[in-house]
Amino acid sequence: MKMKFKIKNEFNFRLKNNFSKKHRLKSSQKRLFIIEYFLKQDKHYSVEELYNQIKNRMPGIGYSTVYRALKLLVSRGLAAERNFEKGLTRFEPVHKEGHHNHLVCIRCGAIIEFTNPAIEKIQKKIALNYKFTVTDHKLEIYGLCQKCKKKEKYQ
Amino acid sequence: MKMKFKIKNEFNFRLKNNFSKKHRLKSSQKRLFIIEYFLKQDKHYSVEELYNQIKNRMPGIGYSTVYRALKLLVSRGLAAERNFEKGLTRFEPVHKEGHHNHLVCIRCGAIIEFTNPAIEKIQKKIALNYKFTVTDHKLEIYGLCQKCKKKEKYQ
DNA sequence: CTCATTGCAAACGATTTGCATACCG
């Protein structure tokens, strides 16, 4: 059973181009499934989390296959690695520019992305000030989300 | 040979108070040496880096002693853990409030701290907007520092 | 003396890799 490669969106388009053409990858069934699932979910997965979810939907899959698929996406600029918690890498799909900011709930782990032009602007100014050429940046605000705040109250 | 505990600055003052009194730690010679060295240098050390430097100055010291001294500082609020690179924890002295922002050179690893009231303000606004209670935040700008930019040119 | 601290080696958890096998075009 082969999987047809449909160009549903920009992701798949970029995948097709980058994978098949540029690097002559054979885009196996398994890899495609992992990648599509990951991109579709659009969450911040650790390798293990993604592996567990994929495993249920496609039994027999190996941890390293998931791991390597994610690494592949990173190397092609289609995913980014994050280190919210120490000792654990999370992967997020790279949709577009500007998604470098996160609100992270320290209790339930919820992650909210946001963009803010004002902050971007200030960052550029600061970098300029120190004569830095910016390649990347990230802003993370840690705290309690609304839900967890309420829970804390009644404990 | 015993080491006298002099109150040179706020750090030592807090150390003395927190360590000796509150927790009845015996502040051994080795631990004091590590802590003083770490605080004086005021850099972003990994355990290993600090260990290597200390080892030269105080042979026979063990890795875990350095590790535990750093953890101790963190638990007393005198140091903070950072995860600039993945899989590696760096420790920085906590001098005062507001030092949560860093410029990190991706080539030479140089780290510059900075504060910016405007950014702090915007962060608060964003958190409020999502009904988050902020406990911590960090902003990291990655790029090439002036020196490394020049080097790149002539390679 | 009593309890904290230390060094070592071993345990740990996440990440990465070597290799034989399966898969793809």
Next chain:
DNA sequence: CGGTATGCAAATCGTTTGCAATGAG
């Protein structure tokens, strides 16, 4: 067929801990 992708188990790397020995008050 010739090279890529996969699964497994083992290697790696940073971090953490158990424990017997040492040090401090």
